[in-house]
Amino acid sequence: MKKIFSHKLIAAFCFLGIFLMAVPQKAHSAFPINQESAAKIEKEHALAQAQIAHAEKQQQAKAQTAAKSSGSNNSDQGIYGIVSIALGVLGWSTSGLGFGFLLLLGAFITGIIGVNRKRKYKGLALTGLILGALGILIFLFAVLIFASLVL
DSSP: OHHHHHHHHHHHHHHHHHHHHHSOOOGGGGSOOOHHHHHHHHHHHHHHHHHHHHHHHHHHHHHHHHHHHTOSOOSSTTHHHHHHHHHHHHHHHTGGGSTHHHHHHHHHHHHHHHHHSOOTTHHHHHHHHHHHHHHHHHHHHHHHHHHHHHO
């Protein structure tokens, strides 16, 4: 019996919620507005809009000043770090195919550039640099071993 009662109660609350959402809310009909109070409300609204616009202009000016004071353009935004780690992973993946060495060399070079720049993704650049350096060292070690075995 309790289960049926709880389902009916839940259904009633759902119906009440749907009814309240469907009925349009007219807050202005609860109190009369004369011309004087409507003008006052419009004036306050215009003042608030002007304050918001002024704050947005100040924020844009601060952002422009910060961009100018950095002294360099932010065009790359740390792209060297992303490229470095991508080349490092691809270089390790294709190291058995022969051209992995070139990718590891690219990872090493772009890693050096990415670490030296003060940008985002400096950790990625460092990771790519390490991947490239380790890959190059292992490749050179393998070449030396192969050369010693052949000669």
